[in-house]
Amino acid sequence: MRRSGMNLRKWLMNTFAVPVLRRMPIDRATNFVESIGRWEYDRVPELRRHIDQAVAEAAQRMNASWDLSTTARNLSGRLTRWRLRDVLLDGPDADRALNAFEIVGGEHLEQAMAEQRGVVLLSNHFGGHILPAHWMLRKNLDFRFLTERPRHLSKSLETYFSSTGTMGQQEMFVSRKKKGNDGVASIIRSLRVLKSRYIILVASDVRWLDNQSVTAQFLGEHWKFTPIWAILAQRSGAPVVSVYCSMLPGGTHRLEFAEPRHIAPNADISELVQQELRQIEARVLADPENANDYFFWALDHSPAAAELRVITPSTDTSKSMPSPHFGIESPVLRK
Amino acid sequence: MNEIRREELYAVIRQAAKIPAHVLINDSSRFVQDLGVDSLDLVGVLLSIQDNYNFELTDDEIGAIASVGDVLNLMAQRGLKLSAA
Numbered sequence: 237m238r239r240s241g242m243n244l245r246k247w248l249m250n251t252f253a254v255p256v257l258r259r260m261p262i263d264r265a266t267n268f269v270e271s272i273g274r275w276e277y278d279r280v281p282e283l284r285r286h287i288d289q290a291v292a293e294a295a296q297r298m299n300a301s302w303d304l305s306t307t308a309r310n311l312s313g314r315l316t317r318w319r320l321r322d323v324l325l326d327g328p329d330a331d332r333a334l335n336a337f338e339i340v341g342g343e344h345l346e347q348a349m350a351e352q353r354g355v356v357l358l359s360n361h362f363g364g365h366i367l368p369a370h371w372m373l374r375k376n377l378d379f380r381f382l383t384e385r386p387r388h389l390s391k392s393l394e395t396y397f398s399s400t401g402t403m404g405q406q407e408m409f410v411s412r413k414k415k416g417n418d419g420v421a422s423i424i425r426s427l428r429v430l431k432s433r434y435i436i437l438v439a440s441d442v443r444w445l446d447n448q449s450v451t452a453q454f455l456g457e458h459w460k461f462t463p464i465w466a467i468l469a470q471r472s473g474a475p476v477v478s479v480y481c482s483m484l485p486g487g488t489h490r491l492e493f494a495e496p497r498h499i500a501p502n503a504d505i506s507e508l509v510q511q512e513l514r515q516i517e518a519r520v521l522a523d524p525e526n527a528n529d530y531f532f533w534a535l536d537h538s539p540a541a542a543e544l545r546v547i548t549p550s551t552d553t554s555k556s557m558p559s560p561h562f563g564i565e566s567p568v569l570r571k
Numbered sequence: 572m573n574e575i576r577r578e579e580l581y582a583v584i585r586q587a588a589k590i591p592a593h594v595l596i597n598d599s600s601r602f603v604q605d606l607g608v609d610s611l612d613l614v615g616v617l618l619s620i621q622d623n624y625n626f627e628l629t630d631d632e633i634g635a636i637a638s639v640g641d642v643l644n645l646m647a648q649r650g651l652k653l654s655a656a
Contacts, residue, residue, distance in 0.1 A: 417634050420614050424617060424618065467614075
């Protein structure tokens with residue numbers, strides 16, 4: 237969808253719909269937002285074609301047996317919900333927000349925090365990627381978000397993110413406009429934050445280009461990813477806890493915390509990044525309606541995406557050679 | 572005012588970045604071009620220097636570091652004086 241259309245929709249949503257939705261119970265409001273996304277899918281041919289193509293190509297690359305039209309329509313609903321970030325959880329009532337979460341493995345995060353070495357909380361863009369931050373805010377946990385500055389957040393999270401100073405969130409935001417040793421400064425700053433026993437929320441699936449980036453395969457293509465989470469865990473000794481936030485059909489969210497683990501000092505960083513991406517791929521395969529923007533990566537041929545895409549013989553789509561990770565036989569090799 | 576020995580600082584850098592003995596380190600050595608230090612090594616170098624000399628560099632300062640001399644200048648700004656020896 238064209239950017240101008242996206243912006244108009246976002247403006248209409250934030251100006252007129254969100255204030256009304258915030259007065260509704262969170263699950264009803266969320267379901268309503270999803271229904272808007274499905275309504276758009278049914279009535280906007282351009283959007284429908286785009287999503288259909290993305291889902292069909294992803295299914296082919298992953299050898300998935302999804303019901304394509306149902307997946308595409310529901311994905312359209314989830315995309316609308318995903319774009320609202322944590323806005324529907326906003327408000328003074330913490331319990332109202334916390335009740336929108338189903339927590340699985342919360343003891344794993346507690347176990348990691350008990351080590352008192354900080355925690356690398358490893359998130360991703362599967363499901364609601366901002367929601368773990370909102371949950372931690374409501375639980376009064378000390379955390380920092382190592383990421384580009386996210387936009388269109390709830391007022392609660394915006395306020396939390398406005399902190400400055402040595403441990404401030406403002407200083408934790410990173411930029412793709414590289415200069416000097418920015419990457420080095422970011423690692424040193426994050427290590428300082430971990431040393432102060434904060435949780436650092438960082439995503440494992442961020443495509444990024446700097447001199448630490450590693451190439452890894454994801455959904456049938458090779459991309460450059462930042463390995464900063466692995467570097468931090470390796471250098472700090474802090475436990476790593478993976479977290480997934482699935483957007484559930486009933487308008488609620490499931491946060492699943494995996495068991496804490498430690499990264500060995502001699503571990504292969506590239507392999508760590510690849511392993512984590514394989515975990516996300518397995519989630520996508522099982523639950524494509526929570527895949528959000530992943531399916532659109534392959535359709536993105538912008539200069540920015542081209543910088544991050546790594547063309548290898550196995551990812552040259554012109555030869556229809558899909559990911560060997562999914563065990564798909566290449567038509568080229570079959571000949 | 573605290574004093575630091577130049578050779579001691581060079582040794583900290585050499586150890587942190589595993590710079591081979593035959594590679595000469597002096598004030599004008601540039602980390603990347605002359606010492607073959609990559610960005611991850613530089614993290615280790617700067618953390619070691621901060622730990623050894625008990626000070627912290629700001630993000631802007633880290634962003635501007637290119638050579639050993641740059642580090643020495645930042646240390647001098649914090650009252651860490653190089654000894655004559």
